[in-house]
Amino acid sequence: MDDQQPTRQRRDIFFAFLKLGFTAFGGPIAHIGYFREAFVVSRRWISEDRFASLLALCQFLPGPASSQLGFAIGLSRGGYVGALLAWTAFTLPSAFALMLFAYAAGTLSDGLGAQIIGGLKIAAVAVVAHALAGMARALTPDAKRAGIAVLSIAILALSPGPIGQIAAIVAGAVAGWLLLEAGRIPDEASMGLAVSRRVAIGCLAVFALLLAGLPLLAATAPLAELLSGIYRAGALVFGGGHVVLPLLEAETVAPGFVSDDAFLAGYGAAQAVPGPLFTFAAYLGTEAGGPVWGALALVAVFVPGMLLLVGVLPFWNALSASPRIRAMLAGANAAVVGILAAALYDPVFTSGIEGLPSFALASLCFVMLHGWKAPPVAVVLVAAIGGPIVL
Helix, strand or coil, rough: HHHHHHHHHHHHHHHHHHHHHHHHCCCHHHHHHHHHHHHHHHHCCCHHHHHHHHHHHHCCCCCCCHHHHHHHHHHHHHHHHHHHHHHHHHHHHHHHHHHHHHHHHHHHCCHHHHHHHHHHHHHHHHHHHHHHHHHHHHHHCCCCHHHHHHHHHHHHCCCCCHHHHHHHHHHHHHHHHHCCCCCHHHHHHHCCCCCCCEEEEHHHHHHHHHHHHHHHHCCHHHHHHHHHHHHHHHHHHCCCCCHHHHHHHHHHHCCCCHHHHHHHHHHHHHHHCCCCCCHHHHHHHHHHCCCCHHHHHHHHHHHHHHHHHHHHHHHHHHHCHHHHHHHHHHHHHHHHHHHHHHHHHHHHHHHHHHCCCHHHHHHHHHHHHHCCCHHHHHHHHHHHHHHHCCC
16 A cells, blocks of 8 residues: 555646646736645645745746746655646646637637636635735734735835845845744744755756757757747746746747737737646747647746756755744745735736726635635636626
8 A cells, every 4th residue: 555655646746736727717826825725725735834935935036936836846745756747737738728729819808708807817816815814824923024024015015026026035034034033933934845956956057058058059940949038038037927928029029930919819818728827838839830849838938947946945945944044934934925915916906806896706706715615616617707797
């Protein structure tokens, strides 16, 4: 029976993330809420503190933060195979849909399709609010940490965007160092992921080699230039999600791999599917060169963020063993609560709520999650049905 345990764990990882791959609408901030509900609250695969610590690290790094977080959860549960299964299961549903949906994206730009998408945005408001309530209760239990969360909101008000997020986490860490009592910070704040330094250094070397080498390979074939540009976009973008879109446009539309109309059509389709927005690269690769290039583009946009994550983890683990560093990490976790609160307002609330009827639907979805303990998939269905009614 013991020999079957890793197989069962890997199967559980795959199907847990596959379910999210089909139901996690709303973008990276909403994905964090789905992940917390699935893996902290329901399955208890990871503690609240470790979840927040991983989230803080992923916010620091370039790449798709929610996919990096899912990759790390898979790594903690099932090793490298578990990490790969988690990424594959969460990513493939939306990637496959976008590859098939490339020429039909415009059908959801108005009418009933647009109303359903609006309903899914309303669901994201409830999901993020639910995640915020749970994380605030666990990670800002005292006045000092609540103050750090408010400080991070103020920083984002002055400097919105990825740079502001990084500044807020740094400020939270400094405040934790200065204000929090290290001895009271739980040991669970450390990552607890088994990545050797040799593997980490190898991943960082591969990351740098691809970043420098792909442009040289691009001179040999036009579509190699496409992969080089998509890898560069995935390697250099902070904040993930919609932030990557201008970079992808610069790397695909300007060189003539896809037309501006095709790019916008694909972006419209990306709003209609669950999962990570970075799978938009699969659409662009398919549009430029067919399904094989779509698959290569999909890998190219995700690989740099995953290499960086594995490359940084063991050094982060060593640092987090220090009580004082754990205090800094607790401050960073409190800052993450503030970042999530700021994101709940903009863009989640501002883009999802168009009036009192849509706010009423969001409130219903929040009560379903927070009070009635309904599964997220049920909330998504209610919002999708309710969207055409309230919009």
